[in-house]
Amino acid sequence: MKFPIYLDYASTTPVDQRVYEEMIKYLKYDGIFGNPSSRSHIYGWKAEQAVEKSRKNISNLINSDAREIIFTSGATESNNLAIKGSINFNKTEKLHVISGETEHISVLDTLYNLQENGIELTLLSPNKNGIIHPKRLEEKIKKNTVLVSLMHVNNETGIIQDIESFCKICKSRKILFHVDATQSIGKIPIDVSLIPIDLMSFSSHKIYGPKGVGALFLRRKPPIYFKAQIHGGGQEKNFRSGTLPVHQIVGMGKACAILKDEMNLENKKIKLLRDKFLSGIKEKNNILLNGDPINNIPNILNITFLGIDSKTLIILLKDLAISSGSACSSEKENSSHVLKAMGLNHFLSKSSIRFSIGRFTSKEDISFAINQINNTIKILKENSKY
Numbered sequence: 001m002k003f004p005i006y007l008d009y010a011s012t013t014p015v016d017q018r019v020y021e022e023m024i025k026y027l028k029y030d031g032i033f034g035n036p037s038s039r040s041h042i043y044g045w046k047a048e049q050a051v052e053k054s055r056k057n058i059s060n061l062i063n064s065d066a067r068e069i070i071f072t073s074g075a076t077e078s079n080n081l082a083i084k085g086s087i088n089f090n091k092t093e094k095l096h097v098i099s100g101e102t103e104h105i106s107v108l109d110t111l112y113n114l115q116e117n118g119i120e121l122t123l124l125s126p127n128k129n130g131i132i133h134p135k136r137l138e139e140k141i142k143k144n145t146v147l148v149s150l151m152h153v154n155n156e157t158g159i160i161q162d163i164e165s166f167c168k169i170c171k172s173r174k175i176l177f178h179v180d181a182t183q184s185i186g187k188i189p190i191d192v193s194l195i196p197i198d199l200m201s202f203s204s205h206k207i208y209g210p211k212g213v214g215a216l217f218l219r220r221k222p223p224i225y226f227k228a229q230i231h232g233g234g235q236e237k238n239f240r241s242g243t244l245p246v247h248q249i250v251g252m253g254k255a256c257a258i259l260k261d262e263m264n265l266e267n268k269k270i271k272l273l274r275d276k277f278l279s280g281i282k283e284k285n286n287i288l289l290n291g292d293p294i295n296n297i298p299n300i301l302n303i304t305f306l307g308i309d310s311k312t313l314i315i316l317l318k319d320l321a322i323s324s325g326s327a328c329s330s331e332k333e334n335s336s337h338v339l340k341a342m343g344l345n346h347f348l349s350k351s352s353i354r355f356s357i358g359r360f361t362s363k364e365d366i367s368f369a370i371n372q373i374n375n376t377i378k379i380l381k382e383n384s385k386y
């Protein structure tokens, strides 16, 4: 066992050994190190081949055309590109965008930035389980609504939104639909040939690939208004300039290929670990499970320990690597905007911890975590009696 036990897979994952072995072939002089944009020699051609193979691996996972994948530096950039790139500021009317209160900060901050530039913004609120009912979306659509951006799986609670219904509503009104699928890719099958999503963001480092690379799915047919946000050499069909990081891209491609084969088995394993963890904690403690009992992925558990300050508990649980919410927002926020949107008061929110399980979590890890949590809370409660 490796200590502290890593239960923070929703913030990032380690690179899989098979991904690592693939990546190191694309770094050194005796490997394939060329610039895929070099058209005049074999170093460039080989690098380009590797990039295209990865593009195919990624598109296979969502059943898209490989030409619909644009490489970026991660989901933050994909979200920025999807939202800013698809807003046509040349239009004279005021444009309206709809999103959700529980979105990732990289979507929310991008939208606030657009709001400063004159875009009208509506954020949908979820029910107490974190779910946004499709009716709520329907009610908020206006004549000037041009884009809807909603996430598939929430990174703090693991709840699954009904993107299929959202998509239907948008498409019947010719509104663009963007999905932040960073937490769902490789966990839930997504087939863009069946669901006509226009834009979808993912990241490599949440799926056992390297950090610093991600992708944006951009539907080709029908073509949409779309503008680059980074300008330069015209890579990625002019949509995202900059020399392609071949080793990173190859790593992301390999990570997707692995998930295509192993997703079902991995989900089953993680579900068993989740059930074991939850029943072990529930038995001895007064807890609330934040999220939806049905529409959730097994990887993420958001638990409120009633009457206990989560910051204190996290410090005392020194053999567990866990967090109170998302790593991305912990630099900015004191308490979670996601739990707040679900109606948790400040006090409950401050008593909540996110546990996220992944590929390398073992049964022993889970047993250890249960014992440490139960013992620590028991001591905390005994001390507070005096």
Ligand SMILES: *Cc1c(COP(=O)(O)O)cnc(C)c1O
Binding pocket: 010, 011, 073, 074, 075, 076, 077, 104, 106, 151, 153, 154, 155, 180, 182, 183, 202, 203, 204, 205, 206, 213, 214, 328
């Ligand atoms: C992690 C995460 C992001 C940001 O991804 P990066 O690749 O780290 O920029 C965006 N959205 C969700 C839902 C995430 O979990």
